[in-house]
Amino acid sequence: xxxxxxxxxxLLYPSLAPAGDLPLEKIKLPEGFKIDIYAENVxxxxxxxxxxxxxxxxxxxxxxxxxAVVDTDKDNKADKVYLIDDKLAWPSGVxxxxxxxxxxxxxxxxxxxxxxxxxxxxPEPVVVIDSLPKDRWHGWKHIDFGPDGLLYIPVGxxxxxxxxxxxxxxxxxxxxxxxxxxxFARGVRNSVGFDWHPVTKELWFTDNGADEMGDDxxxxxxxxxxxxGMHFGFPFIHGGGEIDPKYGKGHTKDQYVMPAQPLGPHxxxxxxxxxxxxxxPEEYRNQIFIPEHGxxxxxxxxxxxxxxxxxxxxxxxxxxxxxxxxxxxETPWGRPVAIIVMPDGAMLLSDDAADVIYRIxxxx
Numbered sequence: 503x504x505x506x507x508x509x510x511x512x513l514l515y516p517s518l519a520p521a522g523d524l525p526l527e528k529i530k531l532p533e534g535f536k537i538d539i540y541a542e543n544v545x546x547x548x549x550x551x552x553x554x555x556x557x558x559x560x561x562x563x564x565x566x567x568x569x570a571v572v573d574t575d576k577d578n579k580a581d582k583v584y585l586i587d588d589k590l591a592w593p594s595g596v597x598x599x600x601x602x603x604x605x606x607x608x609x610x611x612x613x614x615x616x617x618x619x620x621x622x623x624x625p626e627p628v629v630v631i632d633s634l635p636k637d638r639w640h641g642w643k644h645i646d647f648g649p650d651g652l653l654y655i656p657v658g659x660x661x662x663x664x665x666x667x668x669x670x671x672x673x674x675x676x677x678x679x680x681x682x683x684x685x686f687a688r689g690v691r692n693s694v695g696f697d698w699h700p701v702t703k704e705l706w707f708t709d710n711g712a713d714e715m716g717d718d719x720x721x722x723x724x725x726x727x728x729x730x731g732m733h734f735g736f737p738f739i740h741g742g743g744e745i746d747p748k749y750g751k752g753h754t755k756d757q758y759v760m761p762a763q764p765l766g767p768h769x770x771x772x773x774x775x776x777x778x779x780x781x782x783p784e785e786y787r788n789q790i791f792i793p794e795h796g797x798x799x800x801x802x803x804x805x806x807x808x809x810x811x812x813x814x815x816x817x818x819x820x821x822x823x824x825x826x827x828x829x830x831x832e833t834p835w836g837r838p839v840a841i842i843v844m845p846d847g848a849m850l851l852s853d854d855a856a857d858v859i860y861r862i863x864x865x866x
Contacts, residue, residue: 524856525835529827531862534783537825540850540861541571541580547852547859549644549773550842551598553618558842559586559603560852560859561596563642568593568605570621571859578848578861584621586614592638594694595645597653599678606643606655609634611680631680635660635669640692644773644840649703653678656707658692663712663737665749671736673707673727687727689734689758695773695840700788702816704728706762708771708792711741717800720744721764722771724792724811724818732759741767763818769805770795773840773852781847782864789813791824793838793851806834808841808851825862828853 529537541547541558546565552558558571558580570584586603587593595606603614605627611634612627635641640658647653652675659671673690676683687707696707705727711720720741725734735758737746742764743755765771774792789812796805806829812819828836837855844850848863 524858525827526860528830528835529825531825534866535825535862535864537860537862538579539858540573540578541583541859543583543857544569544571544852544859545857546854547839547857548594548642548854549596549840550850550852550859551596551603552842552844552850553598553603555618556845557618557621558850558859559596559598559617561594561605563592563594563854566590566592568596570617572621578846578863580859584624586617586621586624587627592642594642597646599647604630604645604647604653604678606645608638608641608643609636611643611645611653611655630678631676631683642694644694644696646696647678648675648705649698650675651678652676652682654686654696654705656690656693656696658690659736662714663746663749665737673705684730686730687732687734689736689738690725691736695771695775695792697775697790699813699816700776700778702728704816706774706776706790708765708774709734709736709761710770711767712737712746713768713799715740715744717802718767721761721767722769722794723761724763724765724771724774724790724821725759726762726816727759728816733757734759734761762816763811763821765792765809765821766794766804768797768800770797771809772838775841775843775849777843777849779843779847779849782849783866785812786810791841791849793841795837795839795854796829796834803829803832803834805829806837808838825851 546562560569568586572582591608610632611630637660673687692710709723738753794805807826810824
């Protein structure tokens with residue numbers, strides 16, 4: 503399995519041009535929007551979190567590095583990139599709370615205290631919990647604190663399709679000190695992105711569908727989880743109701759929660775966010791943006807873009823492309839991963855193949 507992951511890393515992360523040579527002019531955005539490079543040389547940039555002072559912390563997966571990015575002169579382009587740690591196991595997930603940076607590695611949650619004042623000399627991390635599964639297949643984490651003050655942590659299935667006991671294929675949550683770990687949602691194959699509606703405070707999350715079932719089966723998913731205890735089907739039911747040929751006998755889709763919005767098949771929908779700023783036009787506020795990392799297992803590639811799901815209340819109204827151009831023909835030059843909304847309302851977007859963070863903004 504490790505060899506398979508290494509081979510995929512070589513295929514999916516080719517050597518790319520320096521950030522100054524990236525063809526940003528190929529990115530298509532709605533009228534009035536622009537895209538620039540916010541930070542470069544951020545190796546394998548994945549999940550991001552911004553502190554109250556504006557420091558952007560960036561996790562990685564294959565690079566096993568943790569960075570901090572700072573725009574000291576406030577010109578909307580970072581001028582310092584700090585290496586916080588390079589000895590972690592796939593520290594993909596990051597979130598910031600009460601002066602501390604929380605990091606989700608494969609089997610542990612770590613905490614860096616007073617980190618904003620120690621970027622030049624980072625502290626040793628405090629281990630919050632280290633009893634999570636050690637499997638690296640779907641073992642990387644997207645983590646965040648919910649409106650309830652609890653830290654939400656997904657544990658993906660350690661396989662393509664299999665039926666394993668909890669905590670696999672779940673989203674769990676716990677107190678900030680690592681106590682009170684409990685399962686919030688089940689039947690979640692591999693969620694690498696979730697957020698809470700700014701008004702209702704209810705959870706929405708992306709989930710990556712199974713591989714090797716064909717080009718167009720199953721779709722990735724955007725799911726709505728307003729309460730604890732919901733089951734989203736995996737491994738018995740895939741996508742919008744595809745019954746698994748091995749594990750699905752005796753199961754029907756009405757036993758489980760179906761996606762709020764089916765997404766493209768194998769697009770690898772990752773770090774979704776609600777847009778909570780005021781820079782973008784009103785029609786984008788409290789709507790869902792989804793970076794699609796891009797397919798590796800289709801005869802014709804799709805994804806490599808940012809999509810938009812428009813909501814009315816808790817109902818998805820549609821699924822459309824917001825930004826595209828990282829895929830040219832069958833050749834990708836970048837892979838979008840995660841989004842955060844900055845205090846000025848601009849949107850930062852990480853790219854773990856081009857090793858950059860983009861800034862998407864609106865000038866009207």
